[in-house]
Amino acid sequence: MNEMSARNVFYMNLLLAVLWAALHADLSVTTAIIGFVLGFLLLSVMHRGYGAAVLGAVGYIFFLGQAIILSSIQVARYVLSxxxxxxxxxxxxxxxxxxxxxxxxxxxxxxxxxxxxxxxxxxxxxxxxxxxxxxxxxxxxxxxxxxxxxxxxxxxxxxxxxxxxx
Amino acid sequence: MTTIEWVITFFILAGALFMLIGAVGIVRFPDVFARMHAAGMATTVGISALLLGAGFFFSDEFLFYRMLVLILLIFATSPISTTALTRAVYHNEPRLRKQLRHDEMAVTIVEEPVKELAGSPPAHTPAAPAPHVAD
The missing domain is CATH 3.30.70 (Alpha-Beta Plaits)
Structure with missing residues (x-):
């Protein structure tokens, strides 16, 4: 498992999510997300570095959102001064x-x-x-x-x- | 009002406010570079807040995820047009780029002969293609 690249493990994670959603009677995005999280837990145990990479990506999204909100307030202040x-x-x-x-x-x-x-x-x-x-x-x-x-x-x-x- | 109505109101008002501030910025700022910042802020922050508000308003699971996908698409495409426009302005408006207080990009400019004034007879040699040394 460790010789696979983190990107291939990510594809496998997506595949597991689709599989999980397909096995449910009511098809919904939330089910697929739960499947992705479960697959992520499994794969992050099996592959070194995959867990850190995905958590880092999620952390980056939150960091970017925070940076966008803070600096747009800053720019709004420049506009209105x-x-x-x-x-x-x-x-x-x-x-x-x-x-x-x-x-x-x-x-x-x-x-x-x-x-x-x-x-x-x-x-x-x-x-x-x-x-x-x-x-x-x-x-x-x-x-x-x-x-x-x-x-x-x-x-x-x-x-x-x-x-x-x- | 219920909690969800407060959330919807917050997002819609914040989105409208940022669109308004972006519009005010486009009017008030002095040149294209500064206006690009105001316009970029309106299209990303303003629209994504409005879309989030709409997603909460219709309280439909698929619609909410569709709004998230829309936000993702806007975030993936809007910076490309902003960058392309800014770069076009930089390479084609020497007057504007000379107004910048600090310009470390000036090394990429190959000096062109001074352009003819409007109304004067056409230049003898055809204009050189825009210099661009990006790799």
């Missing part, structure tokens, strides 16, 4: 994320969070892959880099790489 004090700027964020999936999730999460928009992916002078992020109210560029790398990128990598890079 009597005198606009915008401080726009584009920051280059060096990427630890490598694969297309990781970069796509990171860029989408940043754009979903009000106040930051990812504009482009490119390479800096040293050949390091960077993500260009536009900020509505920027403050210090290094603070922006640190926040995005620690809050968003670290959590995504924990899910996609199974905690290999902390």
């Amino acid at each position: 009597p005198k606009l004090r915008l401080d726009q700027g584009i920051v280059a964020i060096p990427l630890t994320a490598r694969t297309d999936l990781e970069i796509a999730i990171l860029a989408s999460s940043i754009t979903l969070t009000p106040g930051t928009i990812s504009v482009d992916v490119g390479r800096d002078a040293a050949g390091q892959r960077v993500l260009y992020v536009h900020n509505l109210v920027m403050g210090d560029a290094d603070d922006v880099r640190k926040t995005i790398k620690q809050d968003f990128e670290r959590r995504i990598l924990r899910v996609t790489r199974g905690g290999a890079t902390a």
Whole structure:
């Protein structure tokens, strides 16, 4: 079981959920979700790292929701403040994320969070892959880099790489 | 009012409020970049709060999950258009990108010759394709 990738185990989990729902007389989404949770409990015991990855993904969804709500309240405050004090700027964020999936999730999460928009992916002078992020109210560029790398990128990598890079 | 009615009221009012604030932001903010933030906030936060309110209102299991799927689809697609629009503005509006206080993306710009003013005879050489060094 451990030689299977976490992604294949996830497909097996979905299959178990469908099976569980199909065995019930009344077909409903809630039944499928219960089946998924039961399958998850079983598979997380059998496969090392799968449980942590799925819990990390669920935790990331909650983290993203919280970040979106908090920063949309912040942007609403900027919109409604009597005198606009915008401080726009584009920051280059060096990427630890490598694969297309990781970069796509990171860029989408940043754009979903009000106040930051990812504009482009490119390479800096040293050949390091960077993500260009536009900020509505920027403050210090290094603070922006640190926040995005620690809050968003670290959590995504924990899910996609199974905690290999902390 | 029952508890569920308070929940529905909260979500619908919050959604409408964020849509309104997004609209106010589009009017008040000075340039395209800032307006993109206001518009993006209205389409994600505003619409998902409205959809959640609708999902609770109809108290139907399948309808509620359908609302969750709709929110997921909006969250998957809306950032793509925001990013594409912002990048198009950045590459095609030198006046706007020079207003930014801090711009670490300027290294990707290949300087073009100054464009002709409107009304002047067409340029001798055709315009170079937009520089774009993303990999």
